[in-house]
Amino acid sequence: MANIKDVAREAGVSVATVSRTFSGAQFVSPEVRERVITIAGRLGYRPNAVARSLRTENTRTLGLVIPNVMNPFFTAVARAVEDAAMERGYSLVLGNTDEDPEKEARYIDVLLQKRVNGLIVSPARATSWHLSEVERAGVPLLFLDRYVRDVDAPVVRADGSAAVDRLVEYLLKLGHERLAVISGPPETVSGGERLGAFIEGAALRGISVPEERIVIGDFRRQSGRRAMRELLELKEPPTAVFVANNLMALGALQALEETKVRIPEDISFASFDDVSWFPLVNPPVTAIAQPVEELGVAVARMLPEMAEGGERQESVVLKAELVIRGSCKRV
């Protein structure tokens, strides 16, 4: 591929002039400019962004490290972030950690080596050494959905506690006493928060959730399926189940479908995370909706700002909301 020297030689100008006609900041006389562009076109010249980045210490690249794009919540966020990045002239490199701290560490290390201008991370654990490294490296960092306690960076997330509490209240009002929860890893902020809010909400109202009805999954589909089957096989199966995210909810619904257990006749069902198809399922699934769009917009707005060295951004904590549909009934 042609480089700046080739173009300069061919056009009879210095490399500085070629550089200027492409970076556009400075003045180049119209005639020269045009000649350079023509020649560049003929040679198939395209400025080498790697060289430019090395020189300017600016890669115009952002990193997004999330558990899994297949989770609709993160899909939507990834889309929003990518849009905002592109619009501001940044590229987005994506990493899926599968909730594995080691994978997360590898991604972050690679991204730091690549000198990204900023990092958006949804960390797998509530404590993390490699995220302190980001801080130390002085790379703008933004937490998404979850955060690490000892790292001082803004977070964009929805607080689900209040909504989960409302769900518990709703379930109890319907007369349920045998509650169950399919939880995500309690070590994650979101996993711990949702589980905690559920158990405490019940306890506060005089209902305890015994250990056998608390099944810990990994936020992925298969674990939801397994967990639901496990709950169904209990001597005293629950009358109502709360699943802590959309992927596990899908698995759990599959398990219910397979075992011909009917919602809400045989069991009441509710999920954290609302999904486009929940209203279309029979019956429509009652869920706690995160303001996904708004979260995406917030991230999208903040990160380029940070990358460009703006002032420290404030955290954004929105509220999740209980959306009652038809999957829970009076017992």
Add this chain to the structure above:
Amino acid sequence: MANIKDVAREAGVSVATVSRTFSGAQFVSPEVRERVITIAGRLGYRPNAVARSLRTENTRTLGLVIPNVMNPFFTAVARAVEDAAMERGYSLVLGNTDEDPEKEARYIDVLLQKRVNGLIVSPARATSWHLSEVERAGVPLLFLDRYVRDVDAPVVRADGSAAVDRLVEYLLKLGHERLAVISGPPETVSGGERLGAFIEGAALRGISVPEERIVIGDFRRQSGRRAMRELLELKEPPTAVFVANNLMALGALQALEETKVRIPEDISFASFDDVSWFPLVNPPVTAIAQPVEELGVAVARMLPEMAEGGERQESVVLKAELVIRGSCKRV
């Protein structure tokens, strides 16, 4: 951030030695090696991949340019590709074109400037100037799901024609005569193929699909919704509708739900692309399933191979398959 010189000075060795201890290819005596690593750790040194890339002419980065990650088909592919990339030590940068050729061109230009080692593209149109540019630039290129005719690069895709034809046959056997289709843009390979197979399949069996029952969408949700409403308002509404992808199917199902038109009593419904939740909807949606996993695996296998300068890869064309569930009934 500390650079290689800082580490060299601090460790009392040359930069060459520091470089060697981190790139690992050559021999460095264990003692020196250890000292360098210790010092690097203390200084928070992390090799600058930008500089390395400039020098080695290898960015270890791949580009993935697709219409939209929010489309579950592409979500799954993106995940598979990212996994494979990471496993081989590549990063993945992602771009959403929204079927817009100009956006596509911008992404490709940026990616070429960034000197990616390879490009996976699902092009918006069947002809494209900027994709010839990729060829010209000598960057390994792989088409996904769709391809550009005049560009010589391998494709990984599923051929849906046969399955669409089987669907038409099935619909006619159920006695439907007023067929309708909600199509994607006919200019896209997949859009044109699906629409063509549907119309021809019907014509071959003596049924014509009038223009008013062919609604062109853009493969996105809202267009499916609008299209379905349009079809429903016809003086002679269809008895069976085929929707050409999953996102438009979601929109169409919403429209049906909103207008209280029941499936399959009032209208039979089938979709291209199978989705995890189709079996859970009431009634379960009959769909044409692409072998998403296999496609992802194929892409994942081929691209790093190409990026590493292996021989030219053969195209992979798999078959889509009709999955009959409960959303079509005898008329």
Add this chain to the structure above:
DNA sequence: CTGAAAGCGCTTACAG
């Protein structure tokens, strides 16, 4: 096993 030095392709302060 180690070092000095050239060079990857740009940008930009400086001088004219």
Add this chain to the structure above:
DNA sequence: CTGAAAGCGCTTACAG
């Protein structure tokens, strides 16, 4: 408006 030259942080052939 234009050019010569230094330098961004590495890698690597060459020599020892």
